[in-house]
Amino acid sequence: MPLLKKAVSRSSVRPADQSALDNCLNALANVVLGKEPQIKMALCCLLARGHLLIEDLPGMGKTTLSHALGKALGLEHQRIQFTSDLLPSDVLGASIFDKQTASFKFVHGPIFTQLLLADEINRTTPKTQSALLEAMEERQVTVDGETRALPVPFFVIATQNPQSQSGTYALPESQLDRFLMRIELGYPDSSAERKMLRGGDGRSLMEHLNRCIELDSLFALQDQVSQVSVSDALLDYLQRLIDYSRTAADFAYGLSPRGSLALLQAARAWALLERRNHVIPEDLQAVLPAVAAHRLAPSGGVYTSGQSLVAQMLESVHVVQ
Amino acid sequence: MSTVNQIPRSSIIWMLLAQSGVMLPHMPRLSWWMVAIWLLCAAWRLAMFRGQASYPGTFIRIVLVMLGCVGIAVEFGRLGSLDIAVALLILAFSLKLIEVKERRDIFLVLYLAYFIVASSFLFSQSIMLALYQLGCVVLITAALVAMQQSHDKQSALLSWKIAFKMLLQAVPIMLVFFIVFPRFGPLWSVPSSKSSGSTGMSDSMSPGDIADLSRSSELAFRAMFEETVPSKSQLYWRATTLSFFDGRQWNTKAEALRDDDTLGWHSQKLMHKPVLSQQAKPIRYEITMEPTRQHWVYALPLASADTATSYIAKQLIVTNDLSLRAKTPYYNRSIVKLESRLDYIAEPELGAYRRYQETHLPAGFNPRARQVAENWYRDAGSPQAYMQRVLRYFTEQPFYYTLQPPALGKHSVDEFLFESKKGFCEHYASTFTFLMRAVGIPTRVVIGYQGGEENPFNRSIIVRQFDAHAWTEVWLKGRGWVRVDPTAAVAPERIEQGLEAALSDSDEFLSDNLLSPFKYRNLQWLSWARLRLDAVNYAWYKWVVNFDTDRQMQVLKRLLGDITPARLVIAVMLVMCSVLGLVALSLLRHRVSVEVTPETRLYWQFCKRLEKVGVYPANGEAPGDFARRVTTQYPHLAPQVNAISNQYQAIVYAGNSHPHAVKQLKRAVSKFRPKKNGKHKQRLPASVSST
Known part of the structure; x- marks a missing residue:
């Protein structure tokens, strides 16, 4: 259709940025095998300027994925292994007395980086968790009355074990809300697993992973995300979804306005990854599980997970009305 | 937990x-x-x-x-x-x-x-x-x-x-x-342990029994006449006759209770068949029996079951004293359809044994009364004249009609007749019978109800316990059993207007329950409310509680004409379908009430066309996903489906709302006629390419 072609051609993503994005996806898929959808979702999250939470059992490749993302995007990255005795100053940094200058000197904590890998975030105490989570929202750190801005871009990729595992401090709903997306990796399929077993050491693959995208390309793409157009019909659908989560009996509480903004932003990023300059319902549906599942809880007396609540939303709400 | x-x-x-x-x-x-x-x-x-x-x-x-x-x-x-x-x-x-x-x-x-x-x-x-x-x-x-x-x-x-x-x-x-739903009779009957305690007629009568009954305003039964209601003085509802007197108490004859003696009206085996007047039209009515736990059916004299309703007739027996009896006691409220002939001669001939039964008196009671009776009879000469003499005595002497008569001793008739002169209907009836029998005129006591209140809202007669009454029947040669009510001689207003009028001088009427609404009959609105409620209750019993096989058939006949299984099924299906249809309609209306843009209406039209092929978008299926599903299932539809779907998405999501685009969509949808089988569609481009 000529009209549609015209609509697509209006997309103003530079071809160079687009190919860099594709390179990124391919390179990551070579390192983290059989996880293309999750890789794409993670990139989508970063393009939407959101923080990412990866939740799964130990050994599923959470850390590998987050490392690979850091390397492929060419961002300066730091990793913190969260443990139960970690203190907020271990994350944020602290003022230390310097004998030579006879003054206090602020030693930057690992949080002052472009990409922070927060491993097993739910193994640390709520006190340390909240130190990190405040920085995530404000994108600045205040220590000793002095506010220090965090670098730009600033991403947090956190991993956590499922709450049922012992030795975990569950993140409260208010803090889960700070993560734009939560994804699960799941077991690889048999062919990917075979390839992994044959391919030998993942770490060597990681070492060969090069930077795929320049920083200004990343910024340009992030700017493009907010340029993706959203029609009234799509907003109607989005609002129907939100409304359903707020009124249906099985939901303990609905999606917050922050949740609905996150949903729209993620859908825009997804549309960009799909090389479209407008959002269609499929974009919304693609990001909904990752964006909404960790923000929802079933009401009392109903045994379901956030995932099945999202499935219920998708099945119950009309796309075209 | x-x-x-x-x-x-x-x-x-x-x-x-x-x-x-x-x-x-x-x-x-x-x-x-x-x-x-x-x-x-x-x-x-x-x-x-x-x-x-x-x-x-x-x-x-x-x-x-x-x-x-x-x-x-x-x-x-x-x-x-x-x-x-x-x-x-x-x-x-x-x-x-x-x-x-x-x-x-x-x-x-x-x-x-x-x-x-x-x-x-x-x-x-x-x-x-x-x-x-x-x-x-x-x-x-x-x-x-x-x-x-x-x-x-x-x-x-x-x-x-x-x-x-x-x-x-x-x-x-x-x-x-x-x-x-088919009405079954009770599969089993559950006996209630409260066999006593309910008020009503019993099989015997001793002085004071009916007076006791008259203190209650409980409903006894109800009658609904098909045509005109007979005058109040005609409304003698018979329960049974009492022929056996032991000096104090009147009882039913033992024989009358035996079922082999008491045969059905139409069985031709009745001991003394009554002679019916041919001209008189039977009065047809229905009685709503309250659960009396008795066999008696209260009916106007010479009643038989309505011949039109055979199944009721099967449950009723006409006894030899021409009262009606049900085969099983009334444990539930039930409706009986009856017809009565007021003009009849019962037992035209009275045999020697029957005459002995109906004139027998125990020896050693009431000597003064016997003496007086013999004197009067001698003076009068004929049974009719003697009867008038006795009734005149009641009228002339200062007899009082009262609910609270003094207690009587062994010679109750003597004491009543010559000393106290205060009594209720049973005193008059039993004394009158005694005086008749004393001179050998066959007479018996009849118990039942007299009168009743007419409810103007549904023209039914409501008979309450205080309408309980006792009167007599005298056997006269050539006329059979003739009703004589001695109470009418003492207190004619009892028969014409009811108990309340008869007791209007004193405050004996329902003196025990001051709160009874019957005490305040002259309050117009209270009376109105009471009768209205009664009419509602009657309709409720008749049409809901007592909705039995007969009524069911009546209603179904009126609704369906002829009752056949096919018609029943169709009727049930029709009602069910209309209920479901209404629900569906309300759901559809709910859907339509949302404002729909022209392009979306076109899209639904497109989906509807595809529904004929067998595919329809699921609830949460986006247009793009749906188009992909359709094209994988029916590849021959792909060009058209993709064109329409893309056009629609371009308008709705890419913001291309140019009028031209909607027109184009409309054209594409109206041309879209999907078929499951791709052959027809495939032949067309082939012929185009060959030209």
Whole structure:
């Protein structure tokens, strides 16, 4: 259709940025095998300027994925292994007395980086968790009355074990809300697993992973995300979804306005990854599980997970009305 | 305990509320200790809920159950009666309270509550109770609805609304089942242990019996005439005749009660067939019998079962004294259709043994009366003249008609006739019979009701216990048994206007119950309300409670014309379909009420066309996904489907709302005629390419 072609051609993503994005996806898929959808979702999250939470059992490749993302995007990255005795100053940094200058000197904590890998975030105490989570929202750190801005871009990729595992401090709903997306990796399929077993050491693959995208390309793409157009019909659908989560009996509480903004932003990023300059319902549906599942809880007396609540939303709400 | 099974706070309140609601109508029947057990359990339950008490152990529960069972056994005695079964049910219902631990226990209690509601109809079927129980059903349903609501979305009003709506939706289906569901007779009869205690006629009469009965304003029965209502003085509702006198008490003849003696009207085996006048048209009417626990049917003289309704006739017997008797006592309210011929000669010939039966008097009683009777009879000369002489004596002497006559000794007739001269109808009837029999004129006492109140709202005659009456029948040669009412000689207003008028000088009428509405008949509005309510009650019994096979057939005939299984099925299906249709319509309207843009309407049209092929978008299926599904399933449709779908998405999501684009979509959709089989479509491009 000529009209549609015209609509697509209006997309103003530079071809160079687009190919860099594709390179990124391919390179990551070579390192983290059989996880293309999750890789794409993670990139989508970063393009939407959101923080990412990866939740799964130990050994599923959470850390590998987050490392690979850091390397492929060419961002300066730091990793913190969260443990139960970690203190907020271990994350944020602290003022230390310097004998030579006879003054206090602020030693930057690992949080002052472009990409922070927060491993097993739910193994640390709520006190340390909240130190990190405040920085995530404000994108600045205040220590000793002095506010220090965090670098730009600033991403947090956190991993956590499922709450049922012992030795975990569950993140409260208010803090889960700070993560734009939560994804699960799941077991690889048999062919990917075979390839992994044959391919030998993942770490060597990681070492060969090069930077795929320049920083200004990343910024340009992030700017493009907010340029993706959203029609009234799509907003109607989005609002129907939100409304359903707020009124249906099985939901303990609905999606917050922050949740609905996150949903729209993620859908825009997804549309960009799909090389479209407008959002269609499929974009919304693609990001909904990752964006909404960790923000929802079933009401009392109903045994379901956030995932099945999202499935219920998708099945119950009309796309075209 | 997991949170899922925990009992929500409000559920306890709902449960107790529903329980109190359904227990209330049973309260008057329950003894005080059962109410106490229930209150104890409820209090215990509340205390447990507040954490002030713990769950009772097995021992305590067993003890409570045992105590309850023993209590019921002592209270009701006889096993297998209705009261005992209901009492056990209520005991279990009360004791279950202290066992309620999880959600499912509350469900159990609430389901039991439905049973308790149903069981109360075994005792009373009045419209007031029915309305109350309807309210209870809404309450129980609301409690069930509340149990299903989530913690934070609970609202009592919402539960009520949902319950009310659900039950309202069930009403048409209930009506259909009510009308078409086959009516079975009772498969078993449940005896009620309260065989005494209800007021009404008995098989015998001693001085004071009918006066006692007249103190009650309870409903005795109701009559509904097909045509005109006979005058009040004609309304002598016979129950039975009393021929055997032991000096104090009048009894029915033992023979009259034997079933082999008392044969059906049409069986030609009646001992003394009455002679019927050929001209007189029978009066047709129906009697609504209250549960009297007696066999007697109250009817105008010479009644027989309405020949049109055969199944009622099978249950009735005409006895030799020409009263009507049912084969089984009336334990339930039931309707009997009758026809009466007021013009007849009963027992034209009286044999020697029958004459002995009907003139027999025990020796050694009332010598003065016998003496006077013989003197009067000698003076009068004929039975008719003697009868007039006796009645004149009642009129001339200062006899009083009163509900509170003085007590009489051994020679009751003597004392009444010459000393007290104060009596109620049974005194006059029994004295008159005695005087007749003393000179050998066959006479018998008849008991029944006289008169009744006409309800102007439905033209029915309401007969109450205070209309109870006793009169006599005298056998005269050539005329058979003739009704003579000695009370009419003393207090003619009793016959013309009823008991209240007869007692208007004193305040004896219903002196025991000051609150009875009958005491205040002159209050217009009260009378109006009472009769209105009565008319409603009558309609309720006639059309709802007593909706039996006969009435069902009548109604079905009126609705369907001819009753065939096919017609019945079609009628039921029609009603069901129209109910479902209404529901579907309301759903559809709900959908249409959303504002739809032209392009979306076109898209739905497109989907509808595809529905004929067998594909339709699922609830959450986006247009793009749907198009992909269709094209994989029917590749031959791909060009058209993709074109329409892309065009639609371009308009709706890419913001291309140019009028031209909508027009283009409209053209594409109107041309779109999908077919499952791709052959036809494929041939077309082939021919195009060949040209």
